[in-house]
Amino acid sequence: MKTETINELSVTSKSVLMHTTRRFAKVLTETPEFLAFEQSYQAFRQDQKAQTAYNALQNKQQALRMMMMLNSLDEKERQELKDLESQFYQEETVQNYIQAQENLVELCQDIGDVLTEAVGLDFGSSCRIGGCCG
Amino acid sequence: MDKIMTKNGKTNRFSPELFAAISDLAESLEHSEAVLDFSEKNQRLVSDQNAIQLINEARELQNKVYAGDSIGAELEADLTRLHELQNLISSNANIQEQTTAQETAVAFLQEINQEISQLLGFDFASLTRRPGAGC
Numbered sequence: 001m002k003t004e005t006i007n008e009l010s011v012t013s014k015s016v017l018m019h020t021t022r023r024f025a026k027v028l029t030e031t032p033e034f035l036a037f038e039q040s041y042q043a044f045r046q047d048q049k050a051q052t053a054y055n056a057l058q059n060k061q062q063a064l065r066m067m068m069m070l071n072s073l074d075e076k077e078r079q080e081l082k083d084l085e086s087q088f089y090q091e092e093t094v095q096n097y098i099q100a101q102e103n104l105v106e107l108c109q110d111i112g113d114v115l116t117e118a119v120g121l122d123f124g125s126s127c128r129i130g131g132c133c134g
Numbered sequence: 135m136d137k138i139m140t141k142n143g144k145t146n147r148f149s150p151e152l153f154a155a156i157s158d159l160a161e162s163l164e165h166s167e168a169v170l171d172f173s174e175k176n177q178r179l180v181s182d183q184n185a186i187q188l189i190n191e192a193r194e195l196q197n198k199v200y201a202g203d204s205i206g207a208e209l210e211a212d213l214t215r216l217h218e219l220q221n222l223i224s225s226n227a228n229i230q231e232q233t234t235a236q237e238t239a240v241a242f243l244q245e246i247n248q249e250i251s252q253l254l255g256f257d258f259a260s261l262t263r264r265p266g267a268g269c
Contacts, residue, residue: 018249024155025249028250118169119243120176126239126259127243127259
C-alpha cells in the first residue's frame with residue numbers, strides 16, 4: 001500500500017508542483033494543435049465574411065430562441081435558420097477553426113486520460129465548477 | 135515521439151517535450167499530499183467490506199425508492215432502513231475519511247486546473263472531458 005512507503009521525500013512539494021504545472025501548460029501552448037487553434041481563431045476573427053455570417057446566425061437564433069425552446073418554429077423560420085447555418089459553416093475559416101478545435105480537444109482528452117490514471121479521479125469531471133456532480 | 139497508452143486503450147503519439155511535461159505533471163500530482171491521502175483513504179475504504187456493503191445497500195435502496203418500486207408498508211420499511219443506513223454511513227470512519235480526502239483532492243485538482251487554464255486562456259479541464267464521461 002502506498003501509505004506504507006510515504007515519507008517526506010516522496011511527497012511533491014508545492015513549488016515543484018507549480019513548476020511542473022506551469023511547464024506543462026507552456027509546452028502545451030507550443031504544440032502544433034494549440035498553435036493551429038490560436039491561428040485559426042485569429043483567422044476566423046479577422047474574416048469579415050465569416051464574422052457577418054456568424055452575427056447573422058447569432059441574431060436569428062436569439063430572435064427565435066423562445067420559439068426554438070417551445071419547438072414551435074414554422075417552416076419558413078426553420079429554413080431561414082438552416083440557410084444561415086449552412087452559410088456560416090461553409091466559410092473556410094470557420095471549417096479550419098472547428099477542425100483545429102477538434103484536434104486540440106482530442107489532444108487534451110488524451111492528456112486528461114493520463115492525468116486521470118495518475119490521480120485516480122476523473123480529472124475533467126473533478127474540475128467542473130461545484131465538483132464532480134456540480 | 136513517445137507513446138502513452140490512454141484510458142480508452144488508444145495510444146497517442148506525443149512529442150518528446152509534451153510527453154516529458156505530461157509525465158512530470160502526472161508524477162507530481164500522483165505524489166502530491168492531497169492525492170496520496172485520497173489514495174490511502176480510498177484503499178482503506180475499498181478494503182472495508184462492511185463500509186462497501188453499507189454504500190451498496192443504501193444506493194440500491196435509494197434507487198428503488200426513487201423509482202417508486204415500493205409502496206405502502208414496504209415503502210415505509212425501505213425508508214426506515216434507508217434512514218438507518220444513512221446514520222451508519224455518517225458514523226463510519228472509513229467512509230467519512232474517504233469523502234473528506236476526495237473533497238480535498240478535488241479542490242486541489244481544481245487549483246491545478248486553474249493554474250493551467252490561466253496560462254492557456256481557456257478552461258483546460260473542460261477540453262479533457264470525454265462525452266458521457268464522469269457524472
